[in-house]
Amino acid sequence: MPEVSKMKKPDVKLVLLGDMNVGKTSLLHRYTERKFKDTVSTVGGAFFLKQWGPYNISIWDTAGREQFHGLGSMYCRGAAAVILTYDVSNWQSLAELEERFLSLTDTANHDCIYALVGNKADLTDPRAQLCQDSDEASKDRMDCGEERTETQVLSACPTPPASPVSLSGITPGKQVTPEDAMALYGRILRYKGLEEKSSLPAEKMCFETSAKTGYNVDNLFEALFDLVLPSILRNTNENQHSPTVDLEECRGAKRGRPGCC
């Protein structure tokens, strides 16, 4: 990643979070290098600077391994968008998002946006098996989105259905349906104390991608870049004002200096 060296000041920060082996690094690779290659388990984190129009967007790829879990909140600090990634063929990876990763996002910006991305769609969805150009892919997604809204049922239950395979019932191997992801999106909003109406709609923020074939990948990143644009503009307007939590400001929340003796 030679871009890092230029040390341009990033205008906005995106973070990829998710359980190990869901394909966070592969997604980033697919987007930045246009190819799918074997990756080793990410150590700690990696950093990529994307020049998007006049803006520099830093994308942090984090390690999914439990071992590095503690670092997540540091990466999320000041993030304008968090991409919560799961594996559509693995129910646990979705559950982990809620159990382990959601709390890491506490340090993100208050207006941070959240995207739920089901990767490895090529394993379950014939559409994703062919590398499609992003336009077509986007149309497909939108169609499905509209279809889904009617049947969407927000489940407050964080536990998986007894037999997820039979329940989704469309494709063998598919454990997580888009409806599950959208239900989780609703719970994320609730966790963040956000009004569902004033937030971005679930069908717009839930993606299914395949880093292997490139299905929907460009679409995902570009949709998010568009959505964080207001954040970028505000940052640039505030003229280098740090997007992160100001230590000076949270004085009241923290314990003051104890009195002598």
Added chain:
Amino acid sequence: MSVKAFELVPAVERDLLMGDKARINIECIECCGKHLYMGTNDCFIHHFLLDEVTSSKGKLTYSAQKLLHKYLGLKKPVAELRAASALERLIVLCDGIVFLVDMVTLETVPSAAGGGAKIRGVTAFCVNENPVNGDPFCVEMGVISSKKRTVQIYMVYEDRVQLVKEVTTPEQPCAVSVDGYFLCLALATQYMILNYNTGASQDLFPYNSEDRRPIVKRIGREEFLLAAPGGLGMFANAEGVSQRAPVNWSESVIGAAVSFPYVVALDESFITIHSMLDQQLKQTLSFRDGHILQDFEGKVILASTKAVYVLVPLPLERQIQDLLASHRVEEALILTEGAQQNIPKDKFQILHKRILQQAGFIQFGQLQFLEAKEHFRTGQLDVRELISLYPLLLPASSSFTRCHPPLHEFADLNHLAQGDQEKVLRCKKFLISYLGEVRSTEVANGCREDVDTALLKLYAEQNHDSLLDLLASDNACLLADSVPWLEKYHKYFALGLLYHYNSQDSAALQLWIRVVDGDLQDSTRSGLYEYIVDFLCSCSNPDLVWKHADWALAKDPTIGVHIFTKRPVSKDVTELNPEEAITYLGKHSQALLLFLEHLVLERKIKKEKFHTHLAVLYLERVLSLLSEAPADEEHLSRARERLQALLRESNLYRAQFLLGKMENCEQLLLERATLHGKLEENGKALHILVHKLKDFSSAEAFCVWASCCRDSAYQQQLFHLLLEVYLDRSLPAKSQAAAGGGELEMAAVDLLNRHGEVFDAVRVLRMLPEGWSLQLLRPFLGRAVRASMHAGRTAQIAVGLAQSENLQLLHDRLKDRKKPIFVSEKKGCHLCHNTFSEPDVVCLPGGAPVHTHCVAQRVRDSPTKRQLTNSSNHT
């Protein structure tokens, strides 16, 4: 893939320190300038003077000289040493006590208040390298107290220490680093940032201090390097944000130091060196029993328990050159750009440019032209460096010499391509596009001649279309160098353009003429002859025109004459004197004719000489055609038409002269009639037309054109003349007979019926013979009567309109004036001053009544004022 970034150089050997005492270990070190201090486990401080020695080969070694050692008398290991050079003090931590010793004598400093400047119950301390206090003779220090969960901030003076702040921490801290107001702390289970001024804190990430020794290392302004779980080196700034990706250490890192742009880490058996720029592992050095790794004022020192070493960074340039030598362009550039902040700006710019240029050449050698171009551009490469790779492209006169040391390893293009012609070709194509792009930018400043000449040579060699564009536009191609080259590739047309650009039009023309004549072969331009004519046409040098016009005219007079006829009228091109041109063209009759036509018919020059000359030429042509045995009717009629047209249209030629020339020619009656007409000998003209030619329509046409610019009376006269000629009975009867009796009468009737409007009907009626039937003249008479009626009625309408207008005006006037005019016997006339005796008066303008006879008198006297009196009668 590794870089040699550092070299491990021994500084203090084992024997110098403890000789053969096996149980003595180094516990801590401090280096301040040339002074190296070491604390040992037997409570000694050793003081060495460390001298850098550079060998003749440029290899750096250290020679250590022991100055002093001192027992501190506590029987415990010396845990930490920090120099405060401004105070000439060493801050020592030993046996949980921090105290000061003199840097030179190593004697404990007694406190100003007595009893020694000491802090008790200390587990670790750090010095603030970014102090908030402005006092240079004061060192700020963060201290971890063995007292539970407290960090204290002290000010250290020459002979005292002062507690300024104490902050509590959520857990027991075990390592601390401080920058400004920010404490970076390793607590028992996590790292945190704590602002000791405001008390605000920021958790970083969890970490178990019992598993491994935490590392908290300040690496720059408000930025820290921390040992993270999983063997990571994490970066965190004071806001708790990681701005660089972590480096991947081993699990058992003991110490870390930063020597920009590298992070050096020490574990049990290796020194690992990562770049902070791309997080990659760059170098690994095997080092057993490593114990301490610290950087002091940019110098990285490490120690085993028995000996001290310095990690000497290789000069950045050398590292970069090593990378370039192994063609690792990206890494070299990353390293260069990463070093920007460590090198003075001007020096960096020079270095950066050079590296970019070198990188460009490496990529050029790999035929990665896109990348190469970008690097040449950003590196502001002297484009001649690139041109010089291509044999013979630089002009012989160029003063350019390649930069030293060389930017690349190639002797020339052939060396680079190793005889692969396709590679050579691709390189040439690249250079063409590159030069084409840079020639108009500032890159080419100062070497435009070299650039343009090289480009010209490449274009010529590659048969490139843009060769002509280059030469036709502003360029700096060197003539002397380009001539042989263009000749070699038979680009004679281009060469001519170059000659022309260098104001050697004569050479250009000679060359082109040789191409047209077939002496030289160059098919670049198909219509080269026409081009030469055009060129001469706009050539500003008359001598050149006179010199080459002959050739052009001989080749093709009709096109060649364009030299004279198509000369643009502008200030740049000197006008050729037409007379001179005519004289010159004397031997090219066809061209002369065309030129005269151009002068007379197109430019409409009103000069008798040209008109006569042209008319004579036309006439000669007609005569020569006439004299040919089987007359070419088509050509003849065309030639005559031209002659006739000229004779008709022009008024400038010498008609008498021409008439003399064709006097005897019975075939040119029409022309003669025209000439008579020009001489106002209308009778003769009409006579010829009517009686000799019997061409009545021509006679009519003659009347029309001969009177076209004259008044209607003249026209009428002419038509009457024609009518008279028609009706003339005085002519010999034979002509009458020949005309078939009534032919002339018929012509007269036709004339009257066709052009009735120009005749005076009354005069015509008088002239006509009595015997003519009314029916015959019906159209003429009908028209005449109708015209007369029309004129009469139009006149009546005009009178009526004028009267009504007059009445209207009178009415308006009365309306305006309204007031009555009083006339009495007592009032006097304004003109004669007599009283009125009768009611009939005339009013002057203004309403003054006067006698009618007075007005009549006055009108008679001054006729000009007639209009003023508007007579009206009032009673």
